Amino acid sequence: MEFHDILQKRRTVRLYQQKKVEKEKIISLLNAARLSSCAMNKQGLRYAAVTEKNMLKKIFNGTLWAALVKPYRTPVWGESAPDCFIVVHGPAEKNASYVKFDVGAAVMSMELQACDLGLGCCWLGSFDHEEVKNLLKLDENRQVYAVVAVGYPAEEPQYKDIKLNEDQSYYLDDNKRLTVPKYTVDAVAEFYEE
């Protein structure tokens, strides 16, 4: 896919086909993550790719999805849940002021790569941190920063350009398609030109 098309097409996906994601594809996402920009090139992030069903379900049970359109984009275990979670963890916050930026870069790279491979992702900030930490047996020096759901999409969200005075809340359109308003370039950028 052309990069421009990936940028247009990549939307957060929250409903998934019950289809296995091939390990090579998961490795491609991890490859995208590890090649991403990070402060001072420290590379303190680590990734846990979880497809084992018991662990998957335990993580799934602690997640919260699409609060603005609840319950229509809340996946159901066994029906529309993701096949994989990629957990992103790093040094605990107190000594690690740049880590969250690194996480953003890594997760975005994975989302773009996933889109190019026909997969969908949801970056989850709402999850049971303690449960995930315990499952992965992480000590107190590590912090879980993100959980990324991965699977074959069972929905095709779209974006819609909006002006600065319009509501940016995502919603379901008349066809129940998830629609994500995005401010235009004119709304969010200024130019300082010759």
Ligand SMILES: Cc1cc2nc3c(=O)[nH]c(=O)nc-3n(C[C@H](O)[C@H](O)[C@H](O)COP(=O)(O)O)c2cc1C
């Ligand atoms: C830091 C961060 C945390 C997020 N946490 C959640 C979450 O817990 N649950 C959820 O359903 N979506 C979550 N999202 C997804 C956002 O809702 C989504 O990116 C936003 O609505 C824009 O949609 P788009 O990704 O299609 O552009 C999160 C996104 C980011 C960047």
